[in-house]
Structures are given as structure tokens and as C-alpha cells.
Amino acid sequence: MNREVLAVRHVHFEDLGSLEQVLGERAWFVRYLDVGLARVEAPNPEAPALTVVLGGPISAFDDASYPTLKPLLALLEKRIAAGLPTLGICLGAQLIARVLGARVHALGRKEIGWSGLTLTEAGRNSPMRHFDGAHTSMLHWHGDTFDLPADAVRLASTNVCENQAFSWGANVLGLQCHPEIRGDRFERWLIGHANEIESTPGIDAKQLRADTERLSPALERAAHAAFGEWLDALAPARS
Structure with missing residues (x-):
């Protein structure tokens, strides 16, 4: 059985986080493709059992400045x-939305920090129920958003951003938020995003660090349950 996972990583500190542990427990083999160090067009798009496109600080619609977007969209x-399992987180979710024909655009403000998700009925009946804002908070870090793609199902929202999570068919999941975050790796985020933190009013590295120390353990437990459930429920690809 094919258990290869291709994780497309834009910046080194935005990795699979909690998801990597869940994959390891199920004996899935993870291979990272680091954008800028490897050719995005090199892998066979249909070879991995699961492809995950992770976050990054660029805009999903800025093809002129970032030519790596074109082959990634093609992948x-x-x-x-082909109906193959595909997960997008933050930038990855925006790229999936774009592939599905939806508009990706600036949100109009930054959503950075911890706040709970409001789940739709579909979200409450999916693995996303583990991320219910009544029980756990969620890390957000983005300035862009997307319209809900045609035939997609909205799973979660916040007051700032309506489309926080969606599914499309049985095997495609887009997450604007960051359920994969691990508290013991968060300092790298603060260092990597130092300029953005300093230039965004109302955002403070000390507060982000304190909130993450307090809230990440519950999110990590929720992510373990949600990701595990989603992986176990993946449908066979269409022939």
C-alpha cells in the first residue's frame, strides 16, 4: 500500500507539525519538497498517497513575483x-481554492493570533468538530482569504474570516487556520515573522508567545484527533 506523503514547504518553520506525528503513527512516509531548493514541477503529481501544501508569507495570486506558483497550481x-487526497493549510488552502475556480484576495486586515472557530453544521459532523471554539482555540496567521469554491462545503469561520475551512469531495480539505502548530516549535514562527509582527498594529510577540504556551496543548490534542480521523476516512481515489 502506498503511504508516501509529499509535503510542499515554503518556509522551513511552517512544517507539518502535529500532522507529522499522526502520519508517523500510521506508518506514512513523509517527504518534504522545499520550494526554492527543489523544482516544484519535478514530482509526479499523482504518485504520493497524500499531498499537503503548507503555508507561507506570499500571496496565492502573485504569479508575476513568484513563478513557483504556476507549477504548484498545476500539481x-x-x-x-484524479480524486487524490490533498490537504492545504493557509497558503495551501488558498491555492486549492484558486484551482477550484474561486477568487483569492486580500482580507483587508491581518488575522494573527489565537481565537476559536465557529463550526457549521457540516463542520460539526466532520473531523473539524475537534476544533470547536467552545473547547479549543485556534492559531490564525494570514492577510489573504478566498471565496468558497463551487461545490465546496464550508466547515468553519471566524468573525474576521468567513472561510476558515472547507471540504471538496471526499479527499480535499482546505484549512485557512493553523491547527498543525506545535507549541515547542513556535519560537521559530516569531523569529521568522518578526518583521510582520513589528509592522502589524496590535500584534505583540510576547503576547503571542504567552497565548501559545497556554493554548497550544489543547490544540495539539484536538489536531491529533482530527487529523487522525480525517486520514482514516480518506476515500479510495477514482479510477
Whole structure:
């Protein structure tokens, strides 16, 4: 059985986090493709059992400045057309939405920090129920958003951003938020995003660090349950 996972990583500190542990427990083999160090067009899009496109500080619609977006969009298009399991987190979710024909655009403000998700009925009946804002908080870190793609199902929202999570078919999941975050790795986020933190009014590294220390343990437990459930429920790809 194919258990290869291709994780497309834009910046080194935004990795699979909690998801990597869940995959390891299920004996899935993870291979990272680091954008800028490897050719995005090199892998066979249909070879991995699961492809995860992770977050990053660029905009999903800025093809002119970042030519790596074009082959990445092509990779996602082929996987989704083949019905293969595909997960997008933050930038990855925006790219999936774009492949599905939705508009990706600036949110109008930064959503950075911890706040709970409000789940839709569909979200409460999916693995996302583990992220219910009544029980756990969620890390957010983005300035762009996307319209809900046609035929997609909205799973979660916040007051700032309506489309926080969606599913499309049985095997595609987009998460604007960051359920994968691990508290013991968060200092790298603060260092890597230092300029953005300093230039965003109302955002403070000390507060982000304190909130993460307090809230990440519950999120890590929720992510372990949610990711595990989602992986176990993946449907066979269409022939």
C-alpha cells in the first residue's frame, strides 16, 4: 500500500507539525519538497498517497513575483482531478481554492493570533468538530482569504474570516487556520515573522508567545484527533 506523503514547504518553520506525528503513527512516509531548493514541477503529481501544501508569507495570486506558483497550481489541479487526497493549510488552502475556480484576495486586515472557530453544521459532523471554539482555540496567521469554491462545503469561520475551512469531495480539505502548530516549535514562527509582527498594529510577540504556551496543548490534542480521523476516512481515489 502506498503511504508516501509529499509535503510542499515554503518556509522551513511552517512544517507539518502535529500532522507529522499522526502520519508517523500510521506508518506514512513523509517527504518534504522545499520550494526554492527543489523544482516544484519535478514530482509526479499523482504518485504520493497524500499531498499537503503548507503555508507561507506570499500571496496565492502573485504569479508575476513568484513563478513557483504556476507549477504548484498545476500539481494541485492534476491531483484534485484524479480524486487524490490533498490537504492545504493557509497558503495551501488558498491555492486549492484558486484551482477550484474561486477568487483569492486580500482580507483587508491581518488575522494573527489565537481565537476559536465557529463550526457549521457540516463542520460539526466532520473531523473539524475537534476544533470547536467552545473547547479549543485556534492559531490564525494570514492577510489573504478566498471565496468558497463551487461545490465546496464550508466547515468553519471566524468573525474576521468567513472561510476558515472547507471540504471538496471526499479527499480535499482546505484549512485557512493553523491547527498543525506545535507549541515547542513556535519560537521559530516569531523569529521568522518578526518583521510582520513589528509592522502589524496590535500584534505583540510576547503576547503571542504567552497565548501559545497556554493554548497550544489543547490544540495539539484536538489536531491529533482530527487529523487522525480525517486520514482514516480518506476515500479510495477514482479510477
